[in-house]
Amino acid sequence: MNAYEEGLGILETLFARDYQFALATSNDNIPAVRFIDTFYDSGAFYIVTYGKSQKVKEIENNPVVALSKDLYRFNGVARNIGHPLSKENLIIREKLIKIFEPWYFVHNDENDENMCYVRVDLKKGLFYKDGTGYKVDFDSKTAEKFPFVFDIIKID
Numbered sequence: 001m002n003a004y005e006e007g008l009g010i011l012e013t014l015f016a017r018d019y020q021f022a023l024a025t026s027n028d029n030i031p032a033v034r035f036i037d038t039f040y041d042s043g044a045f046y047i048v049t050y051g052k053s054q055k056v057k058e059i060e061n062n063p064v065v066a067l068s069k070d071l072y073r074f075n076g077v078a079r080n081i082g083h084p085l086s087k088e089n090l091i092i093r094e095k096l097i098k099i100f101e102p103w104y105f106v107h108n109d110e111n112d113e114n115m116c117y118v119r120v121d122l123k124k125g126l127f128y129k130d131g132t133g134y135k136v137d138f139d140s141k142t143a144e145k146f147p148f149v150f151d152i153i154k155i156d
Contacts, residue, residue, distance in 0.1 A: 078121075
């Protein structure tokens with residue numbers, strides 16, 4: 001197994017669950033950041049949201065986004081992939097309902113035509129687990145693997 005394939009496995013371990021990231025978007029070269037719940041699946045992060053939200057409007061104007069938390073960082077291209085009940089979204093919908101089960105239907109109304117999913121297709125990422133860091137280029141399907149020590153003191 002090469003470093004890229006190993007990194008993909010680590011991504012599944014770390015992020016194939018309800019995981020909060022700061023999502024950075026920009027509009028007219030003015031950045032905006034907010035925390036969102038994500039789910040990682042097969043090279044992309046998924047977000048359940050509302051089509052008229054500020055983040056979706058910003059993504060429609062500039063799809064280049066970044067995700068970050070605890071020295072994990074990713075950049076990619078985001079797009080609104082449509083309503084949860086769209087035929088194309090039924091497989092990911094099942095996964096998202098299961099992952100976000102405690103709050104999915106409490107905070108989302110699938111009868112609302114503006115409810116949507118956003119998919120972030122990853123371009124580059126930096127993440128770590130168990131003392132090993134991974135710097136991944138998803139386009140070229142390559143990765144660097146290196147010793148990594150999280151030595152930042154977090155103050156809550």
